[in-house]
Amino acid sequence: MIHVKNRDIVVPGELIATGNFHVQLGAEKDGENIYSTVVGIVYIDQEKKYIKIVPLRGKYVPKVGDPVIGVIEELALKKAILDINSAHKGILDIRDVTMDRSAEINKVFSVGDIVYSKVNDISGSVSLYAKPPYGKLHGGxxxxxxxxxxxxxxxxxxxxxxxxxxxxxxxxxxxxxxxxxxxxxxxxxxxxxxxxxxxxxxxxxxxxxxxxxxxxxxxxx
Amino acid sequence: MELIKDGIRIDGRKKDELRDIKIEVGVLKRADGSAYVEWGMNKVYVAVYGPRELFPRFLRRSDKAVLQCKYNMASFSVDDRKRPGPDRRSVEISKVTRGALEPVVLTENFPESVINVNIEVVQAEAGTRCAGITAASVALADAGIPMKDLVPSCAAGKVGSEIILDLCKEEDNFGESDLPIAMIPRTGGISLLQMDGLMTAEELEEALNLVKKGCKIIYEKQKEALRKRYKGDDHD
CATH class of the missing domain: 3.30.1370.10 (K Homology domain, type 1)
Structure with missing residues (x-):
């Protein structure tokens, strides 16, 4: 039994459906009932029996393999710290930028640079990867x-x-x-x-x- | 001074009537989520930031996000100038606000980070902690933070020998008892219950039923405010 229309805007705590559905995103099961946990648009697939609520707002949750664009906030000895609009900062090690072993981070980057990179690892900290085709973006x-x-x-x-x-x-x-x-x-x-x-x-x-x-x-x- | 006469209160309300409540969402541009509540003469802004990195590092939790609430009254919010800065009362309200919101926020989704809830009272007239909690839960939802439910909150009290809903300033100051409550409507749980003054068990029961009714109305207003914010940019 479904209590909302497809593509409706739902708010946290709203009863979405009762019965056997797969919850993909943005909802939680409480016994038989499925409740929304975010403000978002609800998508219901009646045949495959799954429910997805795409949030309208929220911070980025990093996923391995995602291309992201960050702005350099800080330079450490051998790594740069990037703001990637997430709960955590992105960390870009010099080894993941260039093959040149003798390269120095402050010669390659400066604070405020825009870097196109890939999420490499999210266990512990969010580490990024920026060897070609990724790398620094100039101007724009x-x-x-x-x-x-x-x-x-x-x-x-x-x-x-x-x-x-x-x-x-x-x-x-x-x-x-x-x-x-x-x-x-x-x-x-x-x-x-x-x-x-x-x-x-x-x-x-x-x-x-x-x-x-x-x-x-x-x-x- | 008589606070209740023939079932009509000093400000013209009935015993189970709330003050006028207006909720707006997304009023502060720089915050991740925000809300503004006008509740009778109360005016409260709430800004939510996060989830973001928490410093100092030792406060971080590896299993969940830390919820930091800060309640503050502006020095011009009351008739006699309030001495600015944290005091015993605002520290207490910050603490009970956190307690009221923590059961609904799914903090386990954001380990090692912090969610900041800043409540700023710019005009006060009894019941600011309830207005603060009501606004804070809307602001959290606006920030896109996953939560089990919204948290409506309102107070009941005893004035004379009558149990009434949503005390105004005079009733709060000269009444017998004040009972602010925050509810989780989905489960029927109570996440805040304080009592100032005395009540019998029967009176408490009656007050609880009254608050349940009041919270239901506030809950609808919260949902309506959130929907309105996003319906606005629907061009279909």
């Missing part, structure tokens, strides 16, 4: 959105992101932590950031890719 602009909305920015098989790249002629790097880096011509950057802001605000509506395409088409011509 950053935008922070909620990490839960990143899948919409990328789109199905990268459809959304390739549309943005095509119309704005920008380089776009997307971090799973909700940080997006954009570089191109000034007008292109403006447009890309605006498109991402729209996606952020309307991420829970359908037909978004078409609307973004329309928006970009109008602006480009």
């Amino acid at each position: 602009r950053l935008i922070n959105i909620s990490s839960t909305k990143i899948p919409r920015v990328i789109g199905k098989k990268g459809s959304m992101i390739s549309i943005i790249k095509k119309y704005t002629e920008c380089k776009v790097y997307v971090g799973q932590n909700g940080t997006i880096w954009v570089k191109g011509k000034n007008e292109g950057e403006d447009l890309a950031l605006k498109a991402i802001e729209i996606i952020d605000a309307e991420s829970h509506t359908s037909g978004l890719t078409e609307r973004i395409t329309k928006f970009l088409e109008e602006k480009v011509i």
Whole structure:
């Protein structure tokens, strides 16, 4: 028995369903009943019997293999400490940046640099990896959105992101932590950031890719 | 001065009537989650930060996040200027607020980190701890922190020989007894219960039933406020 509609906004403590369902995310079982634990959009698959609540807000929870974009906050002897919009700082060891054994961290990075990297390990601290194709990003602009909305920015098989790249002629790097880096011509950057802001605000509506395409088409011509 | 006359209280309310409550979500831009509550003449802001790294390091817990609550009254929040800074009362309220919220927040999801809840009372008129807890649980939900339920809270009390809901300033000052309670509606649990003054067991029972009714109304207002915040950007 289901007590809410599919794609409804739910709040913590709300009764979602009673009975035998798999809970994927954002809910908890209490005996037969399934209650929401976050503010989010509920997705119910009646056939496969699973429930997923995608949170509307929240900090990024690191996962091994995720590409993330961080800003260097501090340099230690052989490592850099990055802000990755998570509960913990990301740690980037010099060995995970370059093959050159004699390289020094303060020659490679300085505070405030933007680094595109991959989450390598989350046992203990969050350690990152930034050998090519990852690495330092030069220039460009950053935008922070909620990490839960990143899948919409990328789109199905990268459809959304390739549309943005095509119309704005920008380089776009997307971090799973909700940080997006954009570089191109000034007008292109403006447009890309605006498109991402729209996606952020309307991420829970359908037909978004078409609307973004329309928006970009109008602006480009 | 008569506080209750023919079942009507000094501010015109009935015995089981709450003051006007307005809840707003996401009012502070720099906070991860925030809420503002107007409850009668009370005005309370709550900011939630985190989960984030906790310093000093020895306070960290390897199995769960630490919940740090801070209740503060602005010096201009009451008629006579309040001496700013922490005092015995605000330390106590910070502590009971943490106790009221801890059972619902799923802190085990964020080990080695801290969640900060800052409650700032900018105008006070009896019942600020209840307003604070009510707002804090909404702000926590707004920050995207997973929790079992929202925590509505309100007070009951004894004035004359009557049991009434949600004491106003005069009733709090001149009444016999004050009983602030925070509830977890999903389980029917009580996460805060303090009593100032005396009540008999029967009176306590009656007060509890009254508070349950009041909390139900507040709970609906909390849910409505959270939904309203996110319905706003629905363009479908």
